[in-house]
Amino acid sequence: MDKTFLIIDDDPAVCKMLELLIRSNGLGRVVCVLHSGESAVGEVLFYQPDIVLLDMVLPVTGGVTIVRQLVSSGFAGKCVMLSQISDRQMISRAYEAGILFFLNKPINAIEVVSVLRSAMELVHLKQTMNTIRSTVLSVPDESQNPQPLSIEAQLSDIFRDLGLIGTAGIEDIQAVLLKIIAHRRESREPYQLKEIYSAVCQSRGKDSDAAQRALEQRIRRTIQKSLSTIAQIGCADYYDSVFTEYAALLFDFRQVQQEMKHIRSPREEQGKINTKKFMEGILSRITV
Incomplete structure (x- = not known):
């Protein structure tokens, strides 16, 4: 199944470039594009994308705040942040909030595609493990007195x-x-x-x-x-x-x-x- 992406960036050119990279490299499909942090959390929770790409600095609500709110709301997808900011403390706060990767602007197409593929692999790994876990837990107990394992x-x-x-x-x-x-x-x-x-x-x-x-x-x-x-x-x-x-x-x-x-x-x-x-x-x- 194709992975789904949601993009949040106030620069339309960046959004277009990210959409093009996702589509042309067969990474999945973009379900929504937002240009402001206003109502971003609600939109992400509505679409439930696998990966959210968002800028750190956004109108109304900043990217780090959005990530914190998504994590506290139980959002299961992963967040990749893009920004021109290079301050290490601010980047550290973004990781502490719950982002998976941080990418510097201006966008490097090769780096973006590589990072998104890594993020997709991690999402797939989690989904696979959840499937295995649910399958194992659904197997009925066939013995009331199981023998101890060797x-x-x-x-x-x-x-x-x-x-x-x-x-x-x-x-x-x-x-x-x-x-x-x-x-x-x-x-x-x-x-x-x-x-x-x-x-x-x-x-x-x-x-x-x-x-x-x-x-x-x-x-x-x-x-x-x-x-x-x-x-x-x-x-x-x-x-x-x-x-x-x-x-x-x-x-x-x-x-x-x-x-x-x-x-x-x-x-x-x-x-x-x-x-x-x-x-x-x-x-x-x-x-x-």
């Missing part, structure tokens, strides 16, 4: 939430987690990840420094992918249950925020991961 099944559920199903590194992460669980059953001594890596490699008949480094690299790449997934979910919906459950549990939340900045602007540095925090966070969700 550790492997519990891990699979977590990996699915984190978007890691089908990723090569999840077998390595699962093997490391099972070794940590086995270590805790046998000893009260704290574990060292390098020792766990060595034990995993030994069980696979590849106990060498090169094998351990390769194992660690696969695990770190997989955890970095998970951080990116969580950050994308946070960009799409800051209150999504997966985001609120795992963002601070598996990562330093400041690094999640940094990854969100990177998604919004690739010039920003990526967020960093902490392998042990990730492992401990998953273990805290496992019933052994």
Whole structure:
């Protein structure tokens, strides 16, 4: 289904250019164009577009105020702001209000199309997850006394939430987690990840420094992918249950925020991961 856009800008030329870019690049359809902030919130809530493109400075009601009112009204779409203003504090206030991306004027056509496509992907991701969640919740309980899930099944559920199903590194992460669980059953001594890596490699008949480094690299790449997934979910919906459950549990939340900045602007540095925090966070969700 085509994505829908609503444009709010007091410059008719900008509105025409945005409409042309959306139409000529097959991004979707524009359902409404407004040239003032007056009644903008009511119009957005009426049309319920997927993406709102709006200027920061508008007659009657400013763009930041409009975004705040939309968020407080439960608007499910995403807001992309355009402005000639370059003041960092004002841009920060716009992000705090709830915008997804900020674009500087004058408009750069390539940048606009790239940002809108990213916004569309985030909207699609949220819609897909909502569909999956509603489908799962609608499945009736076939057993009044369900059997407890195995550790492997519990891990699979977590990996699915984190978007890691089908990723090569999840077998390595699962093997490391099972070794940590086995270590805790046998000893009260704290574990060292390098020792766990060595034990995993030994069980696979590849106990060498090169094998351990390769194992660690696969695990770190997989955890970095998970951080990116969580950050994308946070960009799409800051209150999504997966985001609120795992963002601070598996990562330093400041690094999640940094990854969100990177998604919004690739010039920003990526967020960093902490392998042990990730492992401990998953273990805290496992019933052994």
